[in-house]
Amino acid sequence: MWPNSARGTPWCCTPRGVAATAPHRHRHLPVDAPRTAPSGPWPLFADDRRIVERFRNPSVVPLPELRFTAPMSDNVLDELDEDRKLLGRTSTAERVAGILRSRIIEGGFQPGVRLAEEEIGTALGISRNTLREAFRLLTHEQLLVHELNRGMFVRKLTVEDLEDLYRVRRLIECATLRQLSAPPYPQRAVQAMEEAVAAGRSAAHEHRWRDLGTANMHFHQGLVALAESPRTDEMMRGVLAELRLVFHVMENPRRFHEPYLPRNEQILRTLRSGDAPGAERLLAGYLDDSRRQLAEGYARQLG
Template sequence: MSASGESAGSARRAAEALRERITEGLLEPGCRLVETELATELGVSRNTLREAFRLLTQDGLLSHQPNKGVRVRRLTVEDLADLYRVRRLIECGALRELAELPAGERSFDLAAAREAVAAGEEAARRADWKACGTADIRFHQALAGLAGSPHVDRLMVGVLAELRLAFHAMGDPRRFHEPYLGRNRQLLETLASGDAGKAAQELAFYLEDSRRQLVEAYARVAAAPM
């Protein structure tokens, strides 16, 4: 591999590491990213880190402002609306596609979804709502993964990382995440029964409720005095 190819690979790995931190809720919207610190933590040069920043800026996760440096991006209400539009197309679409399969072909692997549901319930028992949010994201990644498409998997990684930025707007994370634990369990049971069509309908209502809650939270944040 050429030196430039190695550098590009290092930048992609650094970008993936930062995206994972965002997905896990470790980097919040507005957080300033300090080049010297992150380059040391990730074991890359500052030039490589800047390329990683550029990749994540293209993905809508970071923003760069002159004289202010690179920060984790704050989503807008318009961003949220678009994210949920994409989620309905991908997640509900994946389940509807499963529902169209012949009855004998509707056996699909729910191991990742089961693991995510169990992780969310365990996090709730510990009152670790950040971990609960991460488990919820893993659950939805697993739902999209039922499409069996690497392209869909890659797209959902970015979509759900952006969505995690929206979770920070919720003043009470327990109030937001706790009700969806039962709904995730119900979706899993519906899929396990083989009724992917019903699961797609349940998920559509679920996503609309989630979208509405987040939009209302964003409205409260925008109305709050600075």
């Protein structure tokens, strides 16, 4: 990714809002040019000047330091090579984004990890443009963040982000239960909740606490599916994907998942009895307690 191509423009140095394939002033800059910004429609930014100076005289101006917490693991690259089969002959940015989203949610790419464009593109067998479009989609979903001159990183959430996610969860999940009429409720959604509870019991019995967290997420995704709204389902998937970025950095996942399994079971029993308002009250208390506990633990984790 450095330099990016024969055209000479590093993608990470392209001015924001300008396509990476646009003509760039750097390749037209002669070695003996005066050290001033050229005239024309392409103003040099501060970091750009430092990079140009570096090319002229490496001993004068150091390049900006790359800051990332950890490299990508070989395991996740091997898994991406397997994911390549899912793309088929119609490789699209949306499908690539779906694969990367799943790897982020599952913890293959940890928060703060820099995503190596060349390695990921090679593993998936896709073009650079397709991968960049997938990165753009995931940035829009707030799972990735682009840092100028540094590249693309898995986003690290703040405590304020966490609080906001729980506000959104309360709005979506409680409203879903509030709008339910008399039973029977949508069977596929109820079945998804039942399967999530069963998967949670199995994971807890075997002390698989990360898997218990996944089952917990599936329970709440199933709960929102009671609304039978594809748009609400999609919104909830995005919220839970962001929330996983918090759980991935917590040191004691058991503490944050095990106490909520019986509360999931209680909400499900209350729904089966036809008491949707009662289930909503249980859920509101559940979300308040979960938000408080997770926010306190996450703040300590961040230091």
